[in-house]
Amino acid sequence: MRHMTTLLYIDAVARAGSIRKAAETLSITSTALNRRLLAIEEDLGVPIFERLARGVRLNSAGELLIHHIRNQISDMDRVRSQIADLAGERRGHITIACSQALLPYLPQQIAAYRREHPGVTFAVFRRDREAAEQALVDHTADLALVFEPIRLAEFQTLLTVRQHVHAMLSRDHPLAARPVVRLRECLDYPIALPTRAYGVRHLMEAALVDSAMSLNPVVESDSFEFLGHQAIAEGIISFQIPIGLPPGGILPNMVSRQIDARDVPSGLIYMGQLRGRTLPVAAARFADLLQKDLETKYECQ
Amino acid sequence: MRHMTTLLYIDAVARAGSIRKAAETLSITSTALNRRLLAIEEDLGVPIFERLARGVRLNSAGELLIHHIRNQISDMDRVRSQIADLAGERRGHITIACSQALLPYLPQQIAAYRREHPGVTFAVFRRDREAAEQALVDHTADLALVFEPIRLAEFQTLLTVRQHVHAMLSRDHPLAARPVVRLRECLDYPIALPTRAYGVRHLMEAALVDSAMSLNPVVESDSFEFLGHQAIAEGIISFQIPIGLPPGGILPNMVSRQIDARDVPSGLIYMGQLRGRTLPVAAARFADLLQKDLETKYECQ
DNA sequence: CGATCTGCTGCAAAAAATGCAGCGGGTAAG
DNA sequence: CTTACCCGCTGCATTTTTTGCAGCAGATCG
Numbered sequence: 222m223r224h225m226t227t228l229l230y231i232d233a234v235a236r237a238g239s240i241r242k243a244a245e246t247l248s249i250t251s252t253a254l255n256r257r258l259l260a261i262e263e264d265l266g267v268p269i270f271e272r273l274a275r276g277v278r279l280n281s282a283g284e285l286l287i288h289h290i291r292n293q294i295s296d297m298d299r300v301r302s303q304i305a306d307l308a309g310e311r312r313g314h315i316t317i318a319c320s321q322a323l324l325p326y327l328p329q330q331i332a333a334y335r336r337e338h339p340g341v342t343f344a345v346f347r348r349d350r351e352a353a354e355q356a357l358v359d360h361t362a363d364l365a366l367v368f369e370p371i372r373l374a375e376f377q378t379l380l381t382v383r384q385h386v387h388a389m390l391s392r393d394h395p396l397a398a399r400p401v402v403r404l405r406e407c408l409d410y411p412i413a414l415p416t417r418a419y420g421v422r423h424l425m426e427a428a429l430v431d432s433a434m435s436l437n438p439v440v441e442s443d444s445f446e447f448l449g450h451q452a453i454a455e456g457i458i459s460f461q462i463p464i465g466l467p468p469g470g471i472l473p474n475m476v477s478r479q480i481d482a483r484d485v486p487s488g489l490i491y492m493g494q495l496r497g498r499t500l501p502v503a504a505a506r507f508a509d510l511l512q513k514d515l516e517t518k519y520e521c522q
Numbered sequence: 523m524r525h526m527t528t529l530l531y532i533d534a535v536a537r538a539g540s541i542r543k544a545a546e547t548l549s550i551t552s553t554a555l556n557r558r559l560l561a562i563e564e565d566l567g568v569p570i571f572e573r574l575a576r577g578v579r580l581n582s583a584g585e586l587l588i589h590h591i592r593n594q595i596s597d598m599d600r601v602r603s604q605i606a607d608l609a610g611e612r613r614g615h616i617t618i619a620c621s622q623a624l625l626p627y628l629p630q631q632i633a634a635y636r637r638e639h640p641g642v643t644f645a646v647f648r649r650d651r652e653a654a655e656q657a658l659v660d661h662t663a664d665l666a667l668v669f670e671p672i673r674l675a676e677f678q679t680l681l682t683v684r685q686h687v688h689a690m691l692s693r694d695h696p697l698a699a700r701p702v703v704r705l706r707e708c709l710d711y712p713i714a715l716p717t718r719a720y721g722v723r724h725l726m727e728a729a730l731v732d733s734a735m736s737l738n739p740v741v742e743s744d745s746f747e748f749l750g751h752q753a754i755a756e757g758i759i760s761f762q763i764p765i766g767l768p769p770g771g772i773l774p775n776m777v778s779r780q781i782d783a784r785d786v787p788s789g790l791i792y793m794g795q796l797r798g799r800t801l802p803v804a805a806a807r808f809a810d811l812l813q814k815d816l817e818t819k820y821e822c823q
Numbered sequence: 824c825g826a827t828c829t830g831c832t833g834c835a836a837a838a839a840a841t842g843c844a845g846c847g848g849g850t851a852a853g
Numbered sequence: 854c855t856t857a858c859c860c861g862c863t864g865c866a867t868t869t870t871t872t873g874c875a876g877c878a879g880a881t882c883g
Contacts, residue, residue, distance in 0.1 A: 222565055224528045240830065253872050255831065264523050267605060274829065274880040282605045289601045293594055300590045304568060304583045541861065554841050556862065573861065575849040828881075839870065849860075 222297060228290045230257050231269070235287050236359075239276030291360040292498070299501040306502055312340040313503030318353035318362035319345055322419065322445060323490065325467040327366075330514060334507050341503045349418055357495040363504040366511075368462065369420035369488045377496040380512050381489045383520045384462040386421055387477040389449055391456050397476050404484035405434060413448045413459040414438035420488050421460050428485040449475060464490065464519070489522075523598060529591045531558050532570075536588050537660075540577030592661040593799070600802040606641075607803055613641040614804030619654035619663035620646055623720065623746060624791065626768040628667075631815060635808050642804045650719055658796040664805040669763065670721035670789045678797040681813050682790045684821045685763040687725055688778040690750055692757050698777050705785035706735060714749045714760040715739035721789050722761050729786040750776060765791065765820070790823075 230247065234254065237243035244251040262268045269283035279287055302313040319327060324347060331343050348356055348365075354373045356362035365376070368384070388396065388407055396402045396410070404425075414436060415422045429435060440451050445461055452459040453472050466477055492511060494500055500508065515521055531548065535555065538544035545552040563569045570584035580588055603614040620628060625648060632644050649657055649666075655674045657663035666677070669685070689697065689708055697703050697711070705726075715737060716723045730736060741752050746762055753760040754773050767778055793812060795801055801809065816822055 223561065224525055227525045239828095241828090250873050251830080252832090252874080256871080259831085260524065265602065265605060267609060272830065276829065282608055285601055285604050285608070289597055293597070296590060296593070300586055301566065303586050304566060307583055307586070308568060540859090542859080551842050552861080553843080553863090557840075560862085575860065577860065824883105826881105826883085829879080830877105831879105832877080833875095835872105835874090837870105837872070839868105841866105841868070843866090844864095846863080847861095849858105851856105851858085853854100853856080 222301075225294065225297060227257050227261060228293060230254055231261065232287065232290055232294065234258065234270070234277060235279055235283070237276075238278065242276070295360055295363075295498070295501070299499060302502050310340055311338045311503060311506075313501050314342045314344070315364070315501070315504045315507050316344045316356075316362045317346070317364045317366065318348040318356040319366045320350065320353065320368050320420070321347050321443075322368050322421065322462055322465040323366045324465075326464045330507075330511055334510055338503065338506075341507075350420075357493070360495070363500055364492065364494055364508055366490065366492050368490050369423060375496050376491075376493045378491055378493045379508055380492040380515060381522045382464070382492075382515050383487050383522070384464060384490055385482060385487045386424055386460055386480045386485045387463060387466075388480055389452050389459045389461050389466075389475055389477050391453050392474045392476050394456060394458070396458070396478065399478060401481050402478045403481050404428060407458050407480070408434055408436070411439040411455070411457040412436070413440040413442070413451050413455075413457055415445060415448060415460070416441055416443045418443065421462060424485055424488050425460065462488065462490075523602075526595065526598060528558050528562060529594060531555055532562065533588065533591055533595065535559065535571070535578065536580055536584070538577075539579065543577070596661050596664075596799070596802070600800060603803050611641055612639040612804060612807075614802050615643045615645065616665070616802075616805045616808055617645045617657075617663045618647070618665045618667065619649040619657040620667045621651065621654065621669050621721070622648050622744075623669050623722065623763055623766040624667045625766075627765045631808075631812055635811055639804065639807075642808075651721075658794070661796070664801055665793065665795055665809055667791065667793050669791050670724060676797050677792075677794045678799075679792055679794045680809055681793045681816060682823045683765070683793075683816050684788050684823070685765060685791055686783060686788045687722055687761055687781045687786045688764060688767075689781055690753050690760045690762050690767075690776055690778050692754050693775045693777050695757060695759070697759070697779065700779060702782050703779045704782050705729060708759050708781070709735055709737070712740040712756070712758040713737070714741040714743070714752050714756075714758055716746065716749060716761070717742055717744045719744065722763060725786055725789050726761065763789065763791075 230243070233243040233247055234240055237246060240255050240258065241251045244254040247254065258270065265282070267282050269280060269286050270277040271280050302311070305312045317327070324345070327345055335341060335343070346356070346362065350367045350369070353362065353365040353367050354376050357365050358375050388402055390397055396406060414425070417423070417426070425436060439457060440448070442448050442451070445465060448459040449461070449472055451457065453474055461477065463477070492508065494508070531544070534544040534548055535541055538547060541556050541559065542552045545555040548555065559571065566583070566587075568583050570581060570587050571578040572581050599614070603612070606613040618628070625646070628646060636642060636644075647657070647663065651668045651670070654663065654666040654668045655677050658666050659676050689703055691698055697707060715726070718724070718727075726737060740758060741749070743749050743752070746766060749760040750762070750773055752758070754775055762778065764778070793809065795809070
């Protein structure tokens, strides 16, 4: 789209924080880029960037403008795929910002969608809750999937899924014989925990806040994959939510057992988008698909 | 705004229905305009206009695109005035599509607003209900003020004002002695009526649908101003709603008397905008002003 | 205090947009 | 059916705009 190049350029400069850096990623000279900025600022009658020694930064007028520009860019993308839809073929690109715990769930959903619409491509980024919401705001993601997010004004919830915390343990573990385990039973054994950045840890700490018990993990990690392996290797207990377990079990000797709901409150997975934005056709359809799938498998609201 | 010229061109062609005509209004050659269209269509990969013998017409892809384009144009206008707002001065242009009956009401409101913000300019067009709603859709109006409109999916109501039909008559008329008159009393005298296109006529016909009485106007017109003059000149009765009466009375010897509410149902004035659109700052503030003023003067909902 | 960034400018080359004249095709009136 | 007219479109020359190169002044950092 010829007429949008200036907009794309401004966006690139805003992201790069420097004209020269942006010019490099755009494969043009800094001269050309600089001149386009000056032209726009003259059109507007006011500067949109502050000039700093280390580069440039949007001023308040620029913030207003960049919002508009990013909307225009994604709107135009949406219109283009709507038009492509008219011609019969669905094309597009869907970007998803997703909490680590939910990453194992997505691949087969994406595969199912792509079987119907091979022209649609995906990008999935692992983002903590805050970064996921920020990604929606700056249009680097169409959809966000997060566990127990900090609610932001810009986040528009499309679906919530209730999830109970499960213990992940080796098939040989004494507690593996029970369908549901109590939290205090788990704490009699050595445990591995995700760091405090994760919702699972958050829920477990909240559960013990009024209790005499405390969490004393022997291993702590920011990787659920590592925690799973560790649990098997050492015969200890780790924790996860069901949606984080890939279908067919994570590891050969691992089983998962729900923690009694009285002990640890359940958490909510949120699927959402940027408030007020009209999603591209493809992203909206994919969100529908996720919603249908999640509703059959879990307790949704 | 340099980068929008192509969009403006496309919009002009869509409105003109012909490349050559549009080129003339844009003060460029048809060649240049034609080439821009071809360039856009190549970018999109599909044509957006059907070529007819008498000119061009949007096809379905074009309809999709023109919607987006008009949104972009007015969005950019909004952003520009937001940026101007940052610099302290409010600028902008407000376009209003308004039923004839409401035209006398607007001037002093506009004057009041312009006293605060001299940088804001206005355009007011007299439009029947249907045309007013259409004006919102194709972005030729920011706000619409209509009496008893046909509700459209695209019309988002901002405010409604209840209005009772009044008889307009000469100060010497026998009925002028009463504060409230009955409809049947009026029909004992010769009357002047607006045509069936107007809400006032509509309400009066609805009132008589189950009655033995009927409306037999001696004069019919599509101009309330004419009807008022006629009522005075000939000593007959015409009809209008209060908001259609300029403050201080229309004509020297004219008085208005409410028709008893049991006889003629009251109607509603609707102020509205295009659904889902974010109005420019200036238009939104002016709508606030109208709302505040109407709420002090009339019964609103 | 030099090294290294930054945004910005003069000038020439490259690219894009524009205008002119004219072609072919369709509609509407004679 | 013919004629006149209006339409969108194209080749070519001209004008306008954009781009790249080289270099400048200013600020930061080691």
